[in-house]
Amino acid sequence: MTISRPFFNVVLPGLVALIVTTIVPPVVSADSCRWNDPTALRNIEYRGIHDNAVTLRSGVYEGEPFVPGGASRPRVELIAMPPVLHDLDGDGIDDAAVLLAESSGGSGAFTWLAVVSCRDGRAVNTGTIGLGDRVMIRSLGGQEGSIVVEFVAAGPGEPLCCPTRNVRNRYRLRDGNLLLASSEVQGALSLADVKGIPWRLSRLGRNERVPEGVKVTAVFGEGRVSGSGGCNRYSAEVVESGPLEFSIGPAASTRMACPDPAGGFEDRYYSALQATTRFGFLLGNLVLHYGRGDERDTMMFEREVPR
Numbered sequence: 001m002t003i004s005r006p007f008f009n010v011v012l013p014g015l016v017a018l019i020v021t022t023i024v025p026p027v028v029s030a031d032s033c034r035w036n037d038p039t040a041l042r043n044i045e046y047r048g049i050h051d052n053a054v055t056l057r058s059g060v061y062e063g064e065p066f067v068p069g070g071a072s073r074p075r076v077e078l079i080a081m082p083p084v085l086h087d088l089d090g091d092g093i094d095d096a097a098v099l100l101a102e103s104s105g106g107s108g109a110f111t112w113l114a115v116v117s118c119r120d121g122r123a124v125n126t127g128t129i130g131l132g133d134r135v136m137i138r139s140l141g142g143q144e145g146s147i148v149v150e151f152v153a154a155g156p157g158e159p160l161c162c163p164t165r166n167v168r169n170r171y172r173l174r175d176g177n178l179l180l181a182s183s184e185v186q187g188a189l190s191l192a193d194v195k196g197i198p199w200r201l202s203r204l205g206r207n208e209r210v211p212e213g214v215k216v217t218a219v220f221g222e223g224r225v226s227g228s229g230g231c232n233r234y235s236a237e238v239v240e241s242g243p244l245e246f247s248i249g250p251a252a253s254t255r256m257a258c259p260d261p262a263g264g265f266e267d268r269y270y271s272a273l274q275a276t277t278r279f280g281f282l283l284g285n286l287v288l289h290y291g292r293g294d295e296r297d298t299m300m301f302e303r304e305v306p307r
Contacts, residue, residue, distance in 0.1 A: 072105030086142025127178025
């Protein structure tokens, strides 16, 4: 039997292409896992928190009550903080680092760091590790193949409600495990930790957002805080009285007449600022506690990112 040359010219290259396609899988990119889609991380399985994996639905998992008919039950929730995208396993594809909150109905509120990787176009949890009970997250970032978390934790003898110890931990992904690579205690939390950072008010009180078009800022310096109240520039004395505790004097400001909503909101901000007694952090945001007795509330500031 004789096979003509055109057969080889046409069929053989096709066979080679088929073999190569079969052996070499298509390139998978982080885009295929849709890290920019907020639902991609809110509806997957997370391991390492409980004995069994938990599957989040719309960012939340709730287990069965500990006691039939009881109110206390395990709960895991994806914290509303933008994921950090960073290549942790050296495959050239960004992994996503997220924070999860776990509670069981008691006073404990545990924070977990989880890494989600892109595997065959699917978002898969590849490592989870606990950060602690009632810690205050200051920052979360990717650096040189690792995730760096800065947070405030309770030191020796401190109550869990009121942590003051600055901690900087570095985590790496190794053989399918998220491991603590290094931990550094950076002293007690003080106003020096917020000094020089431009903060922008996002919420005054638990339920009041800053009005559209109004920009309120605060920058802490040596014994003072200054910024914009939404219309006028202001400056006030700051006296630090202990860990997390300080007081702010009356604000001196320019005297530009401000129509509402800026005018009325500015007055309420100055009143809250003068009644501030404590500060802390929540998911990288600065929180100031103000008021007295039963009439206490919080205002929240975000880091202002230079444009």
